[in-house]
Amino acid sequence: MRLYGVQNQYFCKHNMAGIYIHIPFCRKACHYCNFHFSTSVLHHAEMMQAIGKEAVLRKNYLTEPVTTIYFGGGTPSLLPVEEIGLLIGMLKDTYLITNDSELTLEANPDDITTEKLAGWKKAGINRLSIGIQSFREEDLKWMNRAHTASQAKNCILLAQEAGFDNLTVDLIYGTPGLSDDDWLENIQFATALGVPHLSCYALTVEPKTALAKKIDMGQLKNVDPDIQARHFSILTKTLAEKGYEHYEISNFAKPGFRSRHNSSYWQGVPYLGLGPSAHSFNGKSRQWNIANNALYLSALTQNNIPFEEEVLTPQQMLNEYIMTSLRTIEGLSPEKIQDNWGKTALEELKNCMEPYLRSGKIVGMNGNYCLSEEGRFLADGIAADLFQL
Secondary structure (H helix, E strand, O other), X not given: OOOOOOOOOHHHOOOOEEEEEEEOEOOOOOOOOXXXXXXXXXXXXHHHHHHHHHHHHOOOOOOOOEEEEEEEEOOHHHOXXXXXXXXXXXXXXXXXXXXXXXXXXXXXXXXXXXXHHHHHHHHOOOEEEEEEEOOOHHHHHHHOOOOOHHHHHHHHHHHHHOOOOOEEEEEEEOXXXXXXXXXXXXXXXXXXXXXXXXXXXXXXXXXXXXXXXXXXXXXXOXXXXXXXXXXXXXXXXXXXXXXXXXXXXXXXXXXXOOOHHHHHHHOOOOEEEEOOOOEEEOOOEEEEEOOOHHHHHHHHHOOOOOEEEEEOOHHHHHHHHHHHHHOEOOOEOHHHHHHHHOHHHHHHHHHHHHHHHHHOOEEEEOOEEEEOHHHHHOHHHHHHHHOOO
């Protein structure tokens, strides 16, 4: 393994930080999901108390002001509004949180009511990430989602009426049976409602999920990469025409509505992850909590945080920069590569990029290297080929 003479400071040069809270509960299990969650919410109060205790125990993990807080999961919108408000209050008492911070809550359409929206807003939530996935009833049933197509449509209107202008919705494409016209209709429905941010993902068949088992047993069709590539092309073209900026592989925003929290991940900003399975990053190492609700709760009763840690090597830090930067519209900066990992690392990377530059999958733009539309659909594979060993 080659060791570069580097400063190893790129990921530390930030004056902001984020907090991610993993809420490990869902109403039902979606067939495609491999995130950590439980469909039993019996211990939600104990879990929120444990997460609050973890926040206090780890108060020295972040030294920078917190500019984003993100409630993810799982399904945070399942929780009583009061519990969310109490945790936000505890975080504000424990960390230096800026007045203009972005506070995002992931919500499912079937949880969104006028009362909950008012409660979230009062608690300080100023951005909603709504797990729509599709506006078509047949797609939702195929995915085993808990909400209906009618709820998917109505919840956006309710959120807007409650004053939530900063909204994003998740959509999934490339599912078996989803035609090009169906997919276009999903996109157009979201944009017609004035949703300023969309996160759109190709369906991935993750190991050990219900979807993977059904496909292996021949009960469901597998995904077709050619259809997914075509859907991706429809997506990028349609949203560009409607004035959305394709600022990251899966994310599209109207001007001023990028996700500040997720953008921080791609920029290497430090963040603290709270709750079972949550990950943390401080610029030098990564930590991840145990993905087991009972063991997490048990450990916190003893004031212990059950996590594992990996100290990043220079090569790992370089590879993470390659992977994250290529996902963004700004692309990979050769200047940053040379400043932080040295001239040799840059020359080796350029040699690895040459075939992709010739094929047009990587293009030069404003002094940086960016993925073309064709390259963006192959982003993970291209990044892996560029990793320095």
